[in-house]
Amino acid sequence: MVPQALFWVTLSLLTYAAARVLYRRMRFPLLHPVLVTIAVVIAVLRVTGTQYAAYMVGGRFISFFLGPSVVALGVPLYLRLKEMKESAPAVLTAVLFGSTVGIVSVVTPALLLGTPELLVRSMAPKSVTTPIAIVVSEAIGGDASLTAAMVVVTGILGAVIGPLVLRLVGVVHPIAFGLAMGSAAHGIGTARALEEGSLHGAAAGLGICICGVMTSILTPPIVGLLIR
Amino acid sequence: MLGGLGILLLFLSIGEAASALGIGLPGNVVGMLLLTAALALGIVRVERVRQATDVLLDNLAFLFVPPGVGVMVHFGVLGRSWVALSVAVLISTVAVLVVTGVVTQWLLRRGGRWFAQPGNER
Numbered sequence: 629m630v631p632q633a634l635f636w637v638t639l640s641l642l643t644y645a646a647a648r649v650l651y652r653r654m655r656f657p658l659l660h661p662v663l664v665t666i667a668v669v670i671a672v673l674r675v676t677g678t679q680y681a682a683y684m685v686g687g688r689f690i691s692f693f694l695g696p697s698v699v700a701l702g703v704p705l706y707l708r709l710k711e712m713k714e715s716a717p718a719v720l721t722a723v724l725f726g727s728t729v730g731i732v733s734v735v736t737p738a739l740l741l742g743t744p745e746l747l748v749r750s751m752a753p754k755s756v757t758t759p760i761a762i763v764v765s766e767a768i769g770g771d772a773s774l775t776a777a778m779v780v781v782t783g784i785l786g787a788v789i790g791p792l793v794l795r796l797v798g799v800v801h802p803i804a805f806g807l808a809m810g811s812a813a814h815g816i817g818t819a820r821a822l823e824e825g826s827l828h829g830a831a832a833g834l835g836i837c838i839c840g841v842m843t844s845i846l847t848p849p850i851v852g853l854l855i856r
Numbered sequence: 857m858l859g860g861l862g863i864l865l866l867f868l869s870i871g872e873a874a875s876a877l878g879i880g881l882p883g884n885v886v887g888m889l890l891l892t893a894a895l896a897l898g899i900v901r902v903e904r905v906r907q908a909t910d911v912l913l914d915n916l917a918f919l920f921v922p923p924g925v926g927v928m929v930h931f932g933v934l935g936r937s938w939v940a941l942s943v944a945v946l947i948s949t950v951a952v953l954v955v956t957g958v959v960t961q962w963l964l965r966r967g968g969r970w971f972a973q974p975g976n977e978r
Contacts, residue, residue, distance in 0.1 A: 661918075665918075665921050670927070680929050690919055693912060695884045696864040697916050699891055700891075701913070702890075703906065703909040706892045706895035718963035722957075723956060729952055729955045733947055738940055742940060747933065757882070758923060760881070780923050780927065784920075784924070786952075787917070790953055797954050804960035805957060808952070809953070811956045812949050812952035815919075816917055833888070835956070840885060
């Protein structure tokens, strides 16, 4: 590894470790460790005049593990397979509603507020995991890297406000909680759901999967109807 | 731990290969479903992968740091429409959370009988 790459990985890792300790002490949702780490790393990159591409020489060693981590979600899913099978009709129905609402409710306000069309198309699949979102975005004429950015922003937002919102509307069932977190905030929401319990986490992993599939099918026709 | 990671990478590779054939799902999601199936069918024993998956899932959020830092590349475009973007993403994220969570819980509690075994709800 070149020294620069070593530095950026070390900075990301240590900042995250410190941010996690801080988060556990303070229990303040806005101090989400991913949010804090991204802010610190961007600040250091800005101050030192470093390009994102230079950061990614090291950063790609970290993001490489995203692939096997999504595969790893198969374990909580397997361990809770019985519960998941039993709730399959409820789960499928709810995510069908959830993913439809997810597309309509981001495209409509964005259009009404005069957001450029490329941006609207790029953010339509914002709730789903990056590899799915990028494919969907390109299919409807969005920009892949803009989509990746919106996906992470959405994930952090969902992880931060999710538990609060769900408590406000009285969602306490572990499967309902997890499914909502995975559907709204993909992997980052799932990480948050895993903190609550294994059934929450299993449902969230399933949410990533089902919401991803439904969003990839539903986005092109819905966006076609809303943007003329 | 290393063997487990190897198994995960193997399933990821199979998933990527299947995805390349054009089944409309990304390779990592296919890999996840294949791993679940392999565990359920007893092809892979859960103890073999457990250590690796625990480490990865305990630190899942950290892996989103590099793509998150990528937001800086788009500060210009995002900055120009940040109010509209924030409003839209906030409304939509709350909407997905509420609709998915409430509908799931409502169906699980109320409907229970026609799809879930009695005594499953809590």
